[in-house]
Amino acid sequence: MASDSHLNLAAFPTDLGWAALATKDSFVEQIAFAYPSAAAALAAVDVDVACGEDAGKDWRWLIDRLQDFSTGQPVDFSDVPLAIEHLTAFRRRVIEHARAIPYGATRSYGELAALAGSPRAARAVGSTMATNRFSIVVPCHRVTNSDGTPGAYGGPNGAALKRRLLDMEQRAVATFGRPRRIAKRGRKKPPPR
Template sequence: MSDTTIQFLTQPTETDDERLASLHAALVRRATSEALVDTTYRIVDSPVGRLLLAATDSGVVRVAYEVEDHDQVLDTLGASIGSRILRGGDRLDELARELEAYFGGRRRSFDVPLDLRLAHGFRLAVLRHLGEIPYGATESYGEVAVAAGSPRAVRAVGSACATNPLPIVVPCHRVVRSDGTLGGYLGGLPVKERLLALERAA
């Protein structure tokens, strides 16, 4: 048997890889259509690192930075939403397109449906207000507290931003300290600086 023949028999062909991907996609489609999956996810590259995107049948439920540990994020989703989690499917195609347009300076807001079940009480009120902060603008933690209905809950606003399950899409990066300094950010301050610079440049 020639070396060429051995190589052909031992290496998977591109057709095999494509067939496997097609079978996986069909599995995800069927599981999703028959409500056999709680969450689907995908990982996309972005100018601020690899992002995990996750969605339920109600909408996008999670966007996670790599520093948050994607495996841990999936474990948490399994515990809080359901253990039936699959990678792939088309639920997140539109968000991936919108993120690409956002980072390219061609989009100022996100139109995908959101599933906010991971936030409750005052934190949920904060997240709902964050989407009202205009692109390229900022508000202080105190201003957000007032807008969310609890003027004295400045620290709670910081906690809501730090635990925001949908960063970038729900723009907690637009919240800064009253003196104009950045404060904290779950993706790291360099990422917050980059997002604000991107929006200011548009």
């Protein structure tokens, strides 16, 4: 069956660099974060840019939250609708448990595997995090090695960016305490098309 849905794209600046957002229908398809330019952020999105429309208008609420996050503010992304239906059941569970890691906290790959119901699948969790298409909204930067070291990170500047994100969150928690209620700017969901 043919779909009348369109891919929507937006590139926008944050305090950590440029980000790109790809959406389709009422779901986020991909987020690229902390790139040196708008062109680099858009190039990191695994879609055909030529077919894109501007996602900035309908998804301004999410862009605002990502920009707030980049300044060190605790932001809740739990209501962001993600296009994960194509993932295996295990990967969907990993994504959902990763999304539940509190701001400023970390979980090891093994802990996340256990939470997802497969305690011996730490490497599979690592693979899921390495292919995470929803940077920041699925906070793979909060998933660390069992010894607490950051481990790999697929974004620009790799592990250095991961460490920067973790440090930023931990400083905010040390300064203000763990947030009881995290800010949600804008509408919860995009308008129906």
